[in-house]
Amino acid sequence: MRRAASGGEAQEAGRSRRTAAGNCAGVFNAKGIGAMNEVSAAGRWEIFRFRPYLLYFIGHTISMLGTGMQFIATSWLAMQLTGNPASVAYVLIFTSLPGVVLSPLIGVFVDRFDRKWIAVLMDVFRAAALLAIPLLWWQGMLEPWHLYLVTFLVALGDEIYTPAAMSLIREVIPPQKLLYANSTNAIAMQSGVLLGAGVGGLLVGLSSAVSVMGINAASFLVSAVCILLIRKGVVRPTRAEQASSGGFRSYWEDMKEGWTHIRGRHTILIFYAMIFFIRMSLYTINVLLGPFAKDTLMVGAAGFGYIDASFALGAVTGNLLLPPIARALGNRLVMTGGMAGIALAIFLFGFSGGLGIAMLLYFLIGAFFQVGILFITRAQEETELAYQGRVHSTFNTVFSILSLGIYLIMAQLMNELSLRYLFAIQGLIVAVAAFIAFYALYARPRSKPAVQNLSN
Numbered sequence: 001m002r003r004a005a006s007g008g009e010a011q012e013a014g015r016s017r018r019t020a021a022g023n024c025a026g027v028f029n030a031k032g033i034g035a036m037n038e039v040s041a042a043g044r045w046e047i048f049r050f051r052p053y054l055l056y057f058i059g060h061t062i063s064m065l066g067t068g069m070q071f072i073a074t075s076w077l078a079m080q081l082t083g084n085p086a087s088v089a090y091v092l093i094f095t096s097l098p099g100v101v102l103s104p105l106i107g108v109f110v111d112r113f114d115r116k117w118i119a120v121l122m123d124v125f126r127a128a129a130l131l132a133i134p135l136l137w138w139q140g141m142l143e144p145w146h147l148y149l150v151t152f153l154v155a156l157g158d159e160i161y162t163p164a165a166m167s168l169i170r171e172v173i174p175p176q177k178l179l180y181a182n183s184t185n186a187i188a189m190q191s192g193v194l195l196g197a198g199v200g201g202l203l204v205g206l207s208s209a210v211s212v213m214g215i216n217a218a219s220f221l222v223s224a225v226c227i228l229l230i231r232k233g234v235v236r237p238t239r240a241e242q243a244s245s246g247g248f249r250s251y252w253e254d255m256k257e258g259w260t261h262i263r264g265r266h267t268i269l270i271f272y273a274m275i276f277f278i279r280m281s282l283y284t285i286n287v288l289l290g291p292f293a294k295d296t297l298m299v300g301a302a303g304f305g306y307i308d309a310s311f312a313l314g315a316v317t318g319n320l321l322l323p324p325i326a327r328a329l330g331n332r333l334v335m336t337g338g339m340a341g342i343a344l345a346i347f348l349f350g351f352s353g354g355l356g357i358a359m360l361l362y363f364l365i366g367a368f369f370q371v372g373i374l375f376i377t378r379a380q381e382e383t384e385l386a387y388q389g390r391v392h393s394t395f396n397t398v399f400s401i402l403s404l405g406i407y408l409i410m411a412q413l414m415n416e417l418s419l420r421y422l423f424a425i426q427g428l429i430v431a432v433a434a435f436i437a438f439y440a441l442y443a444r445p446r447s448k449p450a451v452q453n454l455s456n
């Protein structure tokens with residue numbers, strides 16, 4: 001499945017040329033919205049001078065290539081196994097369950113142990129889970145519940161991998177490169193999805209959906225090797241005395257510290273609320289797109305892949321244009337205007353009449369969606385490094401619970417209402433969110449971002 005922009009959330013750290021996480025030391029002040037505007041034409045390429053980031057970028061791009069194929073394959077296989085378009089919603093429900101149940105504990109776990117090894121192990125875990133589908137298929141034993149179970153396991157790996165990788169990259173990127181790092185990570189994600197979606201649709205049509213899952217498993221293994229090479233040794237992000245008591249009580253205290261950190265910074269709540277509205281749109285169109293392409297537009301698996309690839313192409317374009325546009329127009333205007341653009345594009349997509357116009361509108365949806373990177377960047381700047389895992393996981397828990405409700409509602413509504421109307425309703429919801437964003441960004445005073453203490 002396509003992951004929301006969080007899959008491409010890079011983080012900052014303050015050093016000149018020191019790239020090993022174990023060498024980070026000192027205190028750095030992220031410059032808030034002003035830092036996001038201090039960009040240059042060469043800024044995007046300078047981050048590749050940091051070898052750990054380059055390795056992550058390579059592995060992440062290849063992994064996203066497999067993920068782009070996976071979205072097409074899983075959706076198509078679910079409809080083939082059940083004959084029910086609502087099965088796509090059920091797959092996404094199982095995608096949400098790990099976040100609902102385990103996200104708070106995952107945040108504490110990520111803030112305690114070496115994030116490199118967490119990310120590597122989760123890559124291997126997800127690869128092993130995916131390989132179960134081809135094995136069951138070849139033995140003639142594959143049933144829908146197998147697909148749902150594997151979806152749950154891969155999502156569990158995603159829930160642990162994402163905050164670990166985010167925090168790991170945060171250790172190796174200088175603060176002035178934060179927006180470019182976030183934007184470039186999203187380009188890597190969407191470039192992989194762009195190619196993967198197109199190729200995935202063709203492979204599903206020419207071969208089968210299960211073969212695509214084997215390719216995605218291999219992409220996770222490549223990512224594991226790249227992350228393994230980022231640095232040597234073991235680095236624990238939390239000081240030993242902070243986790244010395246052990247047991248459930250210690251985990252509970254760590255979680256409460258994360259909640260206290262959030263309560264003391266109301267701007268974090270504002271930015272994550274806007275991130276949720278953007279993700280909610282992604283949850284909805286993920287459910288609707290497969291049946292819409294298959295039954296409404298009647299463009300087949302290949303057309304499904306082309307439309308999904310258009311989103312990725314738009315996302316890449318949006319990420320390339322985001323920093324200079326934000327510098328020229330100001331971040332608040334781009335944030336609110338981008339959300340309004342999402343609303344209009346989704347609304348019109350529901351009434352598209354053919355493959356060409358559907359691809360164009362989905363391209364625009366992908367481009368406007370990248371405004372979420374500005375909200376993510378500001379939320380990251382407001383969160384101290386020691387709390388990154390817990391803050392991310394706390395909001396991810398809330399998002400997962402709400403997304404579970406969205407998927408259940410969509411599964412019911414898909415049998416009651418036209419898919420075109422459902423897209424239109426989603427567009428109107430995002431339009432309301434755009435007004436909320438305007439009020440929050442223009443009517444409330446902006447606070448200074450947190451000072452980041454990166455000493456080990």
